Amino acid sequence: MAQREISLTGRKRPLETLLKLTLNLASVLAIFVTLGIVLSMVFEAWKFFQMVSVTEFLFGLEWSPQTAIRADQVGSSGSFGAVPLIAGTLLISSIAMVVAAPIGLISAIYLSEYASARVRAWVKPLLEMLAGIPSVVYGFFAALVVAPFIRMSGGQFGLEVASESALAAGLVMGVMIIPLISSLSDDVLNAVPSSLREASLGLGATQAETIKKVIVPAAIPGIAGSFLLAASAAIGETMIVVMAAGLAANLTANPLEAVTTVTAQIVALLTGDQEFDSAKTLSAFALGLLLFATTLILNIIAMRIVNKYREQYD
Amino acid sequence: MSKEPIITTRNVDVFYGDKQALNGVTLDVPRNKVTSLIGPSGCGKSTFLRSINRMNDLVDICRVEGEIMVEGKNIYDKDVDVVALRAHIGMVFQKPNPFPKSIFENVIYGPKIHGMIKSKSDAEEIVETSLRRAGLWKEVADRLQEPGTSLSGGQQQRLCIARAIAVKPSIILMDEPASALDPIATAVIEELIDELRQNYTIIIVTHSMQQAARVSQRTAFFHMGDLVESGATKELFTSPRDERTQNYISGRIG
Amino acid sequence: MTDLFTTASGHLRARHRAEWRFRWLGRLAIVFSLGFLLIMLFSITSLGKGALSRAEIQLSIDLSAASSLEDVNFQKAVRSALFATFPEVTDRSDKRALLKLLSSDSGYELARMVEENPALLGQETTLWFTASDDIDMYEKGAIDANLPENRRRLKDTTLGWVRTLESRNALRSVFNTAFFTSGDSREPELAGIFSALVGSILSLIVCFALSFPLGIMAALSLEEFSKKSRWSDFIEVNINNLAAVPSIVFGLLGMAIILNVFGLPRSSPLVGGMVLALMTLPTIIIASRAALRSVPPSIREAALGMGATRVQTTFHHVLPLAMPGMLTGAIVGMARALGETAPLIMIGMVAFIVDVPQGFTDAATSLPVQIFLWADSPERAFLEKTSAAILVLLGLLIVMNIAAVVLRKKFERRY
Incomplete structure (x- = not known):
């Protein structure tokens, strides 16, 4: 049999080079998408800020966008003060976090420290199901069951509750983000070295004392990261607020009143009849930019914290 | 102080699921002495140590049979409270494991949870005495607020000993306390163990026969889950009765 | 010394109570989430299962005069069949109310049936037609007949007709295939996914x-x-x-x-x-x-x-x-x-x-x-x-x- 000739000098493989190039292009796509988001929003928002000043947008207390009646009337087409929307978003997200942070964290603690392997195997996927249910389903449930229930219970105590209260939307949103907090916190708690657990128990601490005074403090950075990610998800959540929170731009801190949010307004502004390049339509992109920037900052901080934490115990 | 042994165990079997890790261990541990447990890895010496303060309870599949009497009370009785038990029997682990808190907080942790602290001066006093007894006071007196993890390995282990002492136990269990340390830090720890014997009963698991010979008055040799023999350290090392002990101390097994 | 390791002190007992409370707090948190999931799924399921069936009304359609599809005004045929079922209804507004028993689409429904089965032409037959959403809801018990008339969607006269249909066995409930086979519609009884x-x-x-x-x-x-x-x-x-x-x-x-x-x-x-x-x-x-x-x-x-x-x-x-x-x-x-x-x-x-x-x-x-x-x-x-x-x-x-x-x-x- 003839020996195969082997040359030790490199053979050119143009096809492989091309292939690698294509693959690298695909990975750069992520950057293009981010860039696309930023550019498209900045571009449209820029046009908006030609009509409405940035200060009016960021600090104005009244939100009532209207389509211009005449073409030359653009500047005066309603008022675009985003403060009521920002306040509404924060109100609903805060309610959601008030529900999700303790319940998510305590569930994570129970699952990682107390539950037997069997209970864990059942409960964990069930909890994660909560995150897998589409938000439109939560929105429907919030509007159909939770809001009327809160209105009715409020009535029992003589409280005036709006039919689209911030409380209903926030509560349901809170349940939706529980698994975000619980599964990430669960990971974080499991990463706390068991030597710390043994040290505390060896000193005669009860399990609860060990958890409260040693495990949770050691895991605080990771837990904070999970809270931030959940808050970011709450701020960006759209369908629940569109369906259950309504469009009334009230500036209030009362959870029993109706408020609106940044995301709900974006949907309202861009559905139905729209004329392009009107202040009303463009304001949606200004709101989008605000939303994107806020969630981006929250996400980056959260990921930094979580990564730092992971390195600490690696 | 009584001459009676502080711990007596009778026919202790320990199982992990179906696997038996200890076979009928019967041992007396004398008060205010250092007893070392030696033997090749996997012989059951750590398992035995961890049954004494019921740290084995943390392992779901672990089951203990037989009698372990501490101060005349079977610690596996139904009415025994592990929390109270572990306050009485301190433990020091293989790798130093200070909490990610200040040195002060590390030492005061145990007394705090056991409600031993009534005032700020109580706390300061406990911290100082514990650190003094652990031979660490001079090194850390001026930096009690620094994190315990900022200390060197040997210092961390002494901090863990101080933390255990602070709860005022009468027995201290040590699971290879010097195995993660350099020779100098090891020597400091060994000296410390010798001093501590005046106030505490110490049981130490070690993989080093030299260490056992240096620090302990009594030694028990474990092999494949059996307690092969136990006695005064000197005797056990110079005239072992069992062939397996002989083989182990001469380096033929282990 | 025998109570050395037992739960002797009040302090220790308090600590164990705290432990117990904390453990139950954990269970409660999980029960809350899973309970919410359960209630949500349960209420949606109990509401949604109604969509699997729909009410149909039987009418006797007279196509004896027609020989081809072009001959028939299907809308009219259904209407007159309905009026023939209730000959006692003569008032114009009552007649309009009577038409609301049926889905607004029933003319097309008949057209489709005849298209599929041309043998129906030239004879008189009894056929089933989709009822309107109000009748459908009543059939499923979603409309309470005991409420005063001005507080429910079905008026007394309509209710009377429905009861007549029921007594003649001309009202039935069938599996709602349309829900899975048709598109959206303004009429809920016709809408599908x-x-x-x-x-x-x-x-x-x-x-x-x-x-x-x-x-x-x-x-x-x-x-x-x-x-x-x-x-x-x-x-x-x-x-x-x-x-x-x-x-x-x-x-x-x-x-x-x-x-x-x-x-x-x-x-x-x-x-x-x-x-x-x-x-x-x-x-x-x-x-x-x-x-x-x-x-x-x-x-x-x-x-x-x-x-x-x-x-x-x-x-x-x-x-x-x-x-x-x-x-x-x-x-x-x-x-x-x-x-x-x-x-x-x-x-x-x-x-x-x-x-x-x-x-x-x-x-x-x-x-x-x-x-x-x-x-x-x-x-x-x-x-x-x-x-x-x-x-x-x-x-x-x-x-x-x-x-x-x-x-x-x-x-x-x-x-």
Whole structure:
């Protein structure tokens, strides 16, 4: 049999080079998408800020966008003060976090420290199901069951509750983000070295004392990261607020009143009849930019914290 | 102080699921002495140590049979409270494991949870005495607020000993306390163990026969889950009765 | 000394109580979440199961005068059959109320029946027609006949007719096939999810066709063909961030760039799928990278040691082993895309779609958007349609997730 000739000098493989190039292009796509988001929003928002000043947008207390009646009337087409929307978003997200942070964290603690392997195997996927249910389903449930229930219970105590209260939307949103907090916190708690657990128990601490005074403090950075990610998800959540929170731009801190949010307004502004390049339509992109920037900052901080934490115990 | 042994165990079997890790261990541990447990890895010496303060309870599949009497009370009785038990029997682990808190907080942790602290001066006093007894006071007196993890390995282990002492136990269990340390830090720890014997009963698991010979008055040799023999350290090392002990101390097994 | 280790002191007892409380707090937290899930699923199921049946009314249709399809005014035929059933009704407004027993579509219904079965022409037969939503609701017990007349949707006269029909066995309940086979309608008794479902499927096809190959390519590039550098770190941060960007932002992106810059057709599954692909891409990249990382280095070393190039090693050995993991990630990503609503609303997939979309560029809607639209409708009957559509959506999601789990289990660590 003839020996195969082997040359030790490199053979050119143009096809492989091309292939690698294509693959690298695909990975750069992520950057293009981010860039696309930023550019498209900045571009449209820029046009908006030609009509409405940035200060009016960021600090104005009244939100009532209207389509211009005449073409030359653009500047005066309603008022675009985003403060009521920002306040509404924060109100609903805060309610959601008030529900999700303790319940998510305590569930994570129970699952990682107390539950037997069997209970864990059942409960964990069930909890994660909560995150897998589409938000439109939560929105429907919030509007159909939770809001009327809160209105009715409020009535029992003589409280005036709006039919689209911030409380209903926030509560349901809170349940939706529980698994975000619980599964990430669960990971974080499991990463706390068991030597710390043994040290505390060896000193005669009860399990609860060990958890409260040693495990949770050691895991605080990771837990904070999970809270931030959940808050970011709450701020960006759209369908629940569109369906259950309504469009009334009230500036209030009362959870029993109706408020609106940044995301709900974006949907309202861009559905139905729209004329392009009107202040009303463009304001949606200004709101989008605000939303994107806020969630981006929250996400980056959260990921930094979580990564730092992971390195600490690696 | 009584001459009676502080711990007596009778026919202790320990199982992990179906696997038996200890076979009928019967041992007396004398008060205010250092007893070392030696033997090749996997012989059951750590398992035995961890049954004494019921740290084995943390392992779901672990089951203990037989009698372990501490101060005349079977610690596996139904009415025994592990929390109270572990306050009485301190433990020091293989790798130093200070909490990610200040040195002060590390030492005061145990007394705090056991409600031993009534005032700020109580706390300061406990911290100082514990650190003094652990031979660490001079090194850390001026930096009690620094994190315990900022200390060197040997210092961390002494901090863990101080933390255990602070709860005022009468027995201290040590699971290879010097195995993660350099020779100098090891020597400091060994000296410390010798001093501590005046106030505490110490049981130490070690993989080093030299260490056992240096620090302990009594030694028990474990092999494949059996307690092969136990006695005064000197005797056990110079005239072992069992062939397996002989083989182990001469380096033929282990 | 015997009580040395027993729970003697009050302090110790208090600590054990705290332990007990804390443990129960944990159980309570989990019970709260699972209880919420249960209540939500239960209330939606109990509402939605009504959509599986619908009421039908039997009428005796006289087509004896007709010999061909063109001869018949179907609308009129149904009407006169209905009036003939209740000859005592003569008043004009009562007659109008009588017509409301039937779905407004019943003329077409008859036309369809005759088209399918021309033998009906030239004779008198009894046929079943879809009842209106109010009758349907009454049949399902959603309208309380004991309420005073001015507080319920069915007036006393109508109720009387319904009872007459019942006594003649001319009212029945059948399985509602229309719900699964027809598109949206203004009349709840005729509305179905089929066109929305097709819209969802078409969008998902586009989404998968774009995001799966691109996701794998990006993952290969990052895991196999690039060294760790500032640049690759930057890409990674970008991908992780995109995974957490609110979905509505992707909708805005789709609107500003895909619709307005590239001018692709609004409301189409093509654009919907593209937006969903951008959203799913990070998920797929992350899952694919994890799958590639789980292929042991020994396999790469073995291939490289035989003299294979990096590219050959990757495509012949590493990629096939990582494929099940990547597919699992893709299914999970598709399941998320299937439930996504907000970005599709942004690109106009909220249209009222009766017809089934025939291609990727037809106007379409999707299942979750259909749910959103129906949830907004005031009619009581749409409530059960919405719930039933949610059940279909959840069913599909469960199937997809089970598929992902099965796939993962089947290919778990063969090496």
